[in-house]
Amino acid sequence: MKIVDDCLVTLEYTLKDDDQNILDSSEQMGPLDYVHGYRQLIPGLEKALAGREVGESFSLTVPPQQGYGEIDxxxxxxxxxxxxxxxxxxxxxxxxxxxxxxxxxxxxxxxxxxxxANHPLAGKNLHFDIKITGVRDATPEELEEVQQVFAGCSCGSDQGGCGGCSGCH
CATH class of the missing domain: 2.40.10.330 (Thrombin, subunit H)
Structure with missing residues (x-):
């Protein structure tokens, strides 16, 4: 099954900065589950995941414009x-x-x-190593939950939803 909107996707990942320092990793936080198409991830990462399948591994560099934006x-x-x-x-x-x-x-x-008040990762290139470990249709309950959470998002972000530190967790 390919990653499309309304799929629940499970990822293992490592996020590094330009100096290869690890900023975030599923080794500490556990695998990431997200529903594709609801801006739960930064735009560059979600776009790169579209159309991929379970078992794929890849590396990706997301520039600031597709991550947390430039420093404002x-x-x-x-x-x-x-x-x-x-x-x-x-x-x-x-x-x-x-x-x-x-x-x-x-x-x-x-x-x-x-x-x-800039996001800590604003202005930075984000280097991801990704492994897709699961893709399935999201349940109606999962879709309802993500729709409620992001319908009420008031963070004002136009850079990819409310996202966490790395846009992963």
Whole structure:
């Protein structure tokens, strides 16, 4: 069976950066299951999987435009220290969620806190090694679940759904 919309696909994968550092892998997280055609993966990865079959293995490089996009300078902004709880111990590299967005503190200069809300993988080439281990028709229950989850997606992403760190998990 070929991968088409409404199929449940199971993958084993390893994701690396340009320096071949492993960023994510099914060895840690377990195989990935997703329903094809619902933007659960980054666009470049989902497009490369279309039409493939169980047992296929391949490597793929996804450029930023087909992954998490380029770094958006508008997503880098400053906030005043007074906007944080007084007891908060702020440090460069600290990550948190605010208004549904993942944010990282990139600089602290006195009372000015510089924040970056770009996806951690924005601007990066993503190198995948993929093995397709399962393809079947998704059940009506699986289709209903994915339709409900992504119908309510409010992340604002036009880069491939709400995706996780790598677009895999």
């Amino acid at each position: 300078p508008r997503a880098v902004f400053e906030a005043s220290r007074s906007q944080f709880p007084p007891e908060a111990q702020l440090e460069v590299g600290m990550e948190f969620e605010t208004s549904g967005h993942h944010v990282v503190i990139t600089e602290i200069d006195g009372d000015i806190i510089r924040l970056d």
